[in-house]
Amino acid sequence: MAAKLTRKDIAKAAGVSPSTVSRALSGSKLIPEETVAMIREVAGRMGYRPNLLAKRLAVNRSFQIGFVLPLGLNRKGPLQMSYYSTILDGMVGAAFPRGFSVGIHPYDSESEGAASSLADIVTRRDADGLVILGLTQGSPIPGALLKASIPFVLIGSCHKKAHSVNCEQSPAIREMLRTVKELSYERLIYVKGAAQYYDAALQEGSLKEALKETPFKSFHEMDGDYSRTSGYKAAERLFSEGGLLRGKRLPKTCVFLACDRMAMGFYRFCQERGIRIPDEVGVVGSDRDDAAQGLHPELSTMRQPRLEMGRSAVDMLIDLCEGSDPEPKDMMIEERFLKRGSI
Amino acid sequence: MAAKLTRKDIAKAAGVSPSTVSRALSGSKLIPEETVAMIREVAGRMGYRPNLLAKRLAVNRSFQIGFVLPLGLNRKGPLQMSYYSTILDGMVGAAFPRGFSVGIHPYDSESEGAASSLADIVTRRDADGLVILGLTQGSPIPGALLKASIPFVLIGSCHKKAHSVNCEQSPAIREMLRTVKELSYERLIYVKGAAQYYDAALQEGSLKEALKETPFKSFHEMDGDYSRTSGYKAAERLFSEGGLLRGKRLPKTCVFLACDRMAMGFYRFCQERGIRIPDEVGVVGSDRDDAAQGLHPELSTMRQPRLEMGRSAVDMLIDLCEGSDPEPKDMMIEERFLKRGSI
């Protein structure tokens, strides 16, 4: 392996000054083509690799994006939830061609302390900006970051003065309701998500709105918290003595759950009791979770545009870091309804 | 927000020299405690945040670890496979407390060109070392990297002169065979993984070895490629006219598949044909894939120590970057057999 080469070595070999090398290699307009070609050739032949650390210091930018995600959502790490890893995938895909890389920064809580440690990521130039996931509603973090003028983009939450990317659920939910209705379901049960999340609120709002257009004879809500257990318990309540589905002459019922994990719990209960899906009850999930792939019959659900959300967030963030696009905006990307065998 | 503060500002405010500040803040032994405390206090009060870019240049280290993973394994990105994202999770967890962060570097192919672009990641100081996943057997990449003296650790592959972390499958496979045998299965079918991977070879070796200890009346192998489709096709062949399971008086059969994805395909076929698991056929998977969580009955499988593998790889790599531990070693971490309802 060649010893560590710097611009100086190339300059000497090419018979020009270091700054000329620098300009040639970074495509400056000032240098004539032939000089550029010559220098390129020399650099290539010698195997010169510019030192990124030096460049970063010189321009005071890290060319990194901080991917900020909450710790402690489950026993395992957050990256094991496909929601996060898919968004990360989209981010990496968008960052790479723009010369950025993505670093991962878990955060503990949503305290003021957390806000300042997130701000530090940028202040210390570990990243040029942040993409922040999993914030609950009313979190102090966006405000604090704004005050510190840290560039950031939220995913799955929003703030009036900040950039954000969210999932537009209305059209898919409207389509889902129409489809369910056409299958002559008469009763709809909605198992809600954890109330502290913006996503959950968005979904509930979209559903209620869509119900005006496609009303059901009977509509009920049940609380849930996005966990498998809460889906299981919802089924338990529905099918237990005092529940909605007792009695002999049932109206045809469809259960819409705020996430696929809950649907998995719901399935589990049905499987244990021999309740047939969709013959005895229809089931619809919400976020096409990979973990639900193995369900049989296949779960009807929504395809969240997670890759696109990650990509858009990165694009917005880089624009933001580059000074353009200072108007805060909430970008909404549409999800799609996927009809499968569960209804 | 305070203007950008440097060591100089702190030095002035504390009435000492910049280098004293530097030493105090990085815990140098040379400085008396009270001076350290004083400087800490001043720095804290003023909200000083050391610039990482400058530090990195000064010490010529990025304090980053490159997480290198193959592109194009599926239509979506590689991070959407829980194998990769779980390992990444483990890596982030181990890197963080040691002051390192993890950057993600997809690679296209296993050509020589790919090897040199991986080497560049380190040469340009974008990372201090690499953790490389998904290499096929006989890849030119480890050799090329070794020649360029790039610090790296392999996961899921190995090379005689390189560090690597792999999964020890033998004990779990032995236990699985014993369990299956105790359940009075007489015939074992093994659906193999894609031959180009080291993991696949390891598994096949372990299985054959274990079969000596716990032999079956009948043992057959079938080819597979880790895809769901290939699991489905395996089932199709098994149950089709010419297959192993025709005839009326079947020996009790268990199918062991090289990954859970294939098991999912296998289940799908059985579900479509009304073949009951485990009554008519037992099924065992291999890697506790999240995507198989929804299977019913629950799939018996192996718990791969992915988090631990990621953690160990990072620890080895950092040690390597720090100059210690130059002896190449292949660290094997044991997986465990998980008996569930599928047998």
Place this chain on the structure above:
DNA sequence: TTGTAAGCGTTATCAA
């Protein structure tokens, strides 16, 4: 125990 000053390898300003 502390200060001075020379790097680290770039970019960018200002003359030439």
Place this chain on the structure above:
DNA sequence: TTGATAACGCTTACAA
């Protein structure tokens, strides 16, 4: 169109 040269903010000999 090029070449000196001064940042960038830190670490770390070497001196004091």
